[in-house]
Amino acid sequence: MVKRLANFLKHSYLGLVLLFMYAPIAILILFSFTDSRTMSKWQGWSLGAYEKLFADGAVWVAVKNSVSIALISATVATIIGTFAAIGIYSMKKRRRMVIENITQLPMVNPDLVTGISFMLLFTAIGFTSGYLRMLIAHITFNLPYVIFSVMPRLRQSSNRLYEAALDLGCTPMKALTKVVIPDIMPGIISGFILAFTLSIDDFVISWFAAEGVQNISIYVYSIARRGIPSHINALSALMFVVVAALLVIVNLRSIKQEREAEAQANKLRSK
Amino acid sequence: MESNHLIELVNVTKEYSGEKALDNINLYIRNGEFLTLLGPSGCGKTTMLRIIAGFTMPTNGDVYLDGKRVNEVPPYKRRVNTVFQKYALFTHLNVFDNVAFGLKLKKVGKKEIQRRVESILELVNLKGYERRWIDQLSGGQQQRVAIARALVNDPEVLLLDEPLSALDKKLRKDMQVELKRMQQAVGITFVYVTHDQEEALTMSDTVVVMNEGKIQQIGTPQDIYNEPKNKFVAQFIGESNIIDGVMLQDYLVSFKGSAYQCVDTGFEPNEPVDVVIRPEDVDIVPLGSAPLTGVITDVVFMGVHYAITVNCNEFSLMVHTTDYVPVGEHVSVQILPDAIHVMKKPKTLDESEAIEATQEMKAIEEGMDAEEQ
Ligand SMILES: Nc1ncnc2c1ncn2[C@@H]1O[C@H](COP(=O)(O)OP(=O)(O)OP(=O)(O)O)[C@@H](O)[C@H]1O
Numbered sequence: 001m002v003k004r005l006a007n008f009l010k011h012s013y014l015g016l017v018l019l020f021m022y023a024p025i026a027i028l029i030l031f032s033f034t035d036s037r038t039m040s041k042w043q044g045w046s047l048g049a050y051e052k053l054f055a056d057g058a059v060w061v062a063v064k065n066s067v068s069i070a071l072i073s074a075t076v077a078t079i080i081g082t083f084a085a086i087g088i089y090s091m092k093k094r095r096r097m098v099i100e101n102i103t104q105l106p107m108v109n110p111d112l113v114t115g116i117s118f119m120l121l122f123t124a125i126g127f128t129s130g131y132l133r134m135l136i137a138h139i140t141f142n143l144p145y146v147i148f149s150v151m152p153r154l155r156q157s158s159n160r161l162y163e164a165a166l167d168l169g170c171t172p173m174k175a176l177t178k179v180v181i182p183d184i185m186p187g188i189i190s191g192f193i194l195a196f197t198l199s200i201d202d203f204v205i206s207w208f209a210a211e212g213v214q215n216i217s218i219y220v221y222s223i224a225r226r227g228i229p230s231h232i233n234a235l236s237a238l239m240f241v242v243v244a245a246l247l248v249i250v251n252l253r254s255i256k257q258e259r260e261a262e263a264q265a266n267k268l269r270s271k
Numbered sequence: 272m273e274s275n276h277l278i279e280l281v282n283v284t285k286e287y288s289g290e291k292a293l294d295n296i297n298l299y300i301r302n303g304e305f306l307t308l309l310g311p312s313g314c315g316k317t318t319m320l321r322i323i324a325g326f327t328m329p330t331n332g333d334v335y336l337d338g339k340r341v342n343e344v345p346p347y348k349r350r351v352n353t354v355f356q357k358y359a360l361f362t363h364l365n366v367f368d369n370v371a372f373g374l375k376l377k378k379v380g381k382k383e384i385q386r387r388v389e390s391i392l393e394l395v396n397l398k399g400y401e402r403r404w405i406d407q408l409s410g411g412q413q414q415r416v417a418i419a420r421a422l423v424n425d426p427e428v429l430l431l432d433e434p435l436s437a438l439d440k441k442l443r444k445d446m447q448v449e450l451k452r453m454q455q456a457v458g459i460t461f462v463y464v465t466h467d468q469e470e471a472l473t474m475s476d477t478v479v480v481m482n483e484g485k486i487q488q489i490g491t492p493q494d495i496y497n498e499p500k501n502k503f504v505a506q507f508i509g510e511s512n513i514i515d516g517v518m519l520q521d522y523l524v525s526f527k528g529s530a531y532q533c534v535d536t537g538f539e540p541n542e543p544v545d546v547v548i549r550p551e552d553v554d555i556v557p558l559g560s561a562p563l564t565g566v567i568t569d570v571v572f573m574g575v576h577y578a579i580t581v582n583c584n585e586f587s588l589m590v591h592t593t594d595y596v597p598v599g600e601h602v603s604v605q606i607l608p609d610a611i612h613v614m615k616k617p618k619t620l621d622e623s624e625a626i627e628a629t630q631e632m633k634a635i636e637e638g639m640d641a642e643e644q
């Protein structure tokens with residue numbers, strides 16, 4: 001009996017894990033293809049939810065806000081954060097440790113606190129543009145994450161690379177752009193991706209910081225109080241598909257690159 | 272300052288948190304010279320190169336390049352290129368772009384870059400590797416890319432920090448010949464760092480032996496080998512018998528109970544000295560044909576010669592000879608006057624202990640490097 005259980009687990013463990021992870025999304029996608037107000041009953045196949053979704057202007061305003069804020073805030077945070085990380089890295093040891101810790105504190109700060117403090121700050125200085133409020137808040141909360149993902153890459157990158165660039169005639173600025181930044185690029189890219197997803201995901205901080213502007217999560221929250229309309233299922237399903245597709249593309253590309261590099265190496269070896 | 276002194280270090284001291292990595296260094300390097308810094312790990316060789324290249328500033332003292340004081344001149348304004356101990360290749364660029372890096376910065380024409388990179392890659396035996404990424408190369412290949420990347424810029428001075436350490440013996444020999452040839456052909460001044468004494472002796476015009484941040488001896492390879500200035504140099508360069516002795520008078524030294532003719536002068540009467548006898552300068556002769564006698568206790572075949580240990584009652588003598596002598600045989604040992612080198616005793620610490628300590632450190636450091644990777 002025990003043995004059979006062990007065997008069962010051995011063969012199906014991963015399957016179970018995946019099932020737990022993907023069951024909710026599967027249900028969601030399934031129910032986006034039926035037109036019902038309550039999710040308890042299957043009402044037959046229909047594309048009604050999608051029709052409603054594409055007809056609903058407010059959704060698309062929210063989507064546009066979410067995507068543009070995510071893109072802009074991730075880009076700006078990546079640029080500022082990368083230079084900040086380089087600056088912090090080149091400090092003397094003790095100061096570096098202190099500053100590094102200070103920059104990483106906001107990551108453990110509860111979103112609620114961050115959000116409310118933004119609200120207080122913006123109100124206090126009388127800053128009213130809702131979109132800019134949200135954008136600034138997103139840039140700010142993204143910064144520590146960018147620094148956090150660039151820093152380890154900098155530590156790995158040898159100081160000698162910078163010196164080698166100077167040796168070959170680069171000014172310090174050129175050495176930075178031509179050698180140091182390309183070398184830490186993987187860290188910068190993962191910082192950008194992290195910032196982008198955090199921004200798209202965010203609800204709490206956006207809710208408090210912005211005013212009168214809706215991103216996807218605020219929009220969904222504001223109408224979901226009266227039960228979730230079916231076109232929100234459709235929206236969620238679409239978002240999932242888009243993200244999954246992006247992921248697949250990224251992975252396929254890196255697999256392809258690896259294959260090419262390998263093929264090239266083999267070709268050289270056989271020469 | 273003489274005009275052909277391309278580089279000059281005057282009273283250069285470098286401290287790292289109170290510890291002296293370089294201690295009052297005075298050194299000039301002539302135009303077109305092949306100068307080698309030789310010394311055990313941690314003696315300050317890399318630090319010296321970094322000061323010449325401009326990556327670190329001396330704590331005290333001055334650095335002159337071409338007669339101009341350059342203490343504050345940044346590296347990119349010095350016509351000096353470096354081959355780094357740990358290569359420091361750009362992994363985001365392929366071999367070609369690594370080598371072309373310096374030329375592109377100088378806005379050299381595309382065709383010219385192509386031509387120079389290709390010819391230098393051919394020189395370092397890496398033809399056909401242009402499109403490879405750095406992490407697809409072996410350690411030795413990376414090292415050669417590093418050499419090519421520096422050399423392609425036609426620098427006035429090339430600093431090389433153990434540039435051949437990752438190569439196998441055959442390739443290392445080839446590269447030594449190649450580097451020396453290039454250095455002579457182009458007339459670049461080489462400052463070469465190594466802790467391989469054979470490499471230092473075969474390649475250099477001038478050898479600088481260092482220990483613990485201090486220069487022990489500067490001289491031609493012949494000087495260094497034949498006339499070591501102190502026990503440290505004698506021990507570090509080649510194998511030696513080093514024996515305590517007393518200088519009785521000019522041309523006469525006594526050790527282990529007998530007096531020997533020698534060629535050295537200028538010591539106080541009865542001054543205690545170190546006597547250095549190179550193993551290859553000693554001859555094993557039939558019993559009775561020389562005053563010093565002993566028993567063979569050990570014979571090791573070394574490829575070209577035998578390393579033979581002779582026990583002469585009070586001390587053991589290492590002898591290198593091409594003739595085989597069986598263990599246990601009683602023989603005489605002939606030491607001619609010019610085989611004996613007499614050196615002043617070091618004034619301060621026992622420098623042989625220093626050698627051992629630094630070699631130990633090297634082992635530890637290498638262990639740490641391995642872990643890092
Ligand atoms: N950045 C640094 N900070 C502190 N100490 C240093 C630094 N660089 C070098 N040192 C110390 O200075 C001394 C000389 O170091 P250096 O790198 O010049 O030795 P080396 O002769 O090149 O040795 P190796 O043959 O192992 O490369 C060592 O004791 C080393 O620990």
Ligand SMILES: [Mg+2]
Pocket residue numbers: 316317318356432
């Ligand atoms: Mg070194």
